[in-house]
Amino acid sequence: MHAGGGMRGKGPDDPEMFAESTALHRQAVAALRSGDRFALLEFEGHVLDRHRPWAGGGRTLQEMGYGYLGAFSKHVKGRTNVLMGLEESFGRRALLAYLIVKALFSGTHHKGMPAWPAIVATVCAMIEDSSHEAWRDGERCQRAMDARPSELPVVADLRRTLLEAPETLPMPVLEWLCTWRPGPMLAAISHTSRSRR
Numbered sequence: 001m002h003a004g005g006g007m008r009g010k011g012p013d014d015p016e017m018f019a020e021s022t023a024l025h026r027q028a029v030a031a032l033r034s035g036d037r038f039a040l041l042e043f044e045g046h047v048l049d050r051h052r053p054w055a056g057g058g059r060t061l062q063e064m065g066y067g068y069l070g071a072f073s074k075h076v077k078g079r080t081n082v083l084m085g086l087e088e089s090f091g092r093r094a095l096l097a098y099l100i101v102k103a104l105f106s107g108t109h110h111k112g113m114p115a116w117p118a119i120v121a122t123v124c125a126m127i128e129d130s131s132h133e134a135w136r137d138g139e140r141c142q143r144a145m146d147a148r149p150s151e152l153p154v155v156a157d158l159r160r161t162l163l164e165a166p167e168t169l170p171m172p173v174l175e176w177l178c179t180w181r182p183g184p185m186l187a188a189i190s191h192t193s194r195s196r197r
Contacts, residue, residue, distance in 0.1 A: 012054070012064050015174035019056030023167035032099060037087070044080045048073055055167035056174055120162045123177065124155050144180035149173055 012020065024047065031039040046052070050062040050069065065072055087095040126132045126141075135141040149172035153161065161169055169177075 011068070012058065014178045015171060016054055016056065016058040016064070018178070019058060019167040019169070019171070019174055020054040022165075023055035026165075026167075032083075035092070037084075040080050040084055044076055047076050056169065056171045058171065117163060120159055123162070124159045127155055127158070144176075147176060147180070149176050152176065 027043055027046065031043040048061070050065075051060050053060055054064075061069065061072075083095060083098075086098055122132075122134055126134050130138065130141045130145070132141075135144075149170070151170040151173050152158065153169075153173075158169075158173075166174075
């Protein structure tokens with residue numbers, strides 16, 4: 001299972017992966033901070049729920065992961081077992097130390113996305129300014145503006161939502177952003193998708 005449609009075109013595409021990844025990031029952090037020793041198991045159950053629609057009104061894991069659910073389940077359970085085993089064997093402080101080290105090397109970016117605030121600023125500037133250099137040419141800008149979904153919020157609201165809870169944007173908006181994004185947004189979305197696999 002991976003972004004871009006996956007094998008046989010059934011896997012999650014970039015907008016679905018982006019929405020689900022950012023939603024899971026928030027829930028994973030909450031589970032790890034809770035201090036409840038069963039919170040990680042509850043989070044695991046949430047991730048592996050085959051009939052739960054993904055964030056953004058996406059499809060279910062059952063629909064997207066056909067043929068890959070065994071490997072996906074094994075991967076998720078393996079990560080959960082490592083974290084729970086670390087806490088059980090060495091205590092809560094050891095788990096927190098491990099997570100701090102992991103964050104220093106790979107989790108310091110905004111929701112796991114490199115330079116996300118700067119990318120959001122560029123996207124919003126592009127929407128406001130048809131002459132922005134990231135458009136590359138006026139024709140590309142015009143095609144993008146013509147394809148804007150009706151659900152696209154005003155720029156101030158879009159900026160806030162992209163920074164605080166991008167998974168709550170309607171799927172047509174995420175699809176539009178993934179289609180007409182500047183290069184750095186694609187890199188951030190691809191990084192997010194890979195880091196959640």
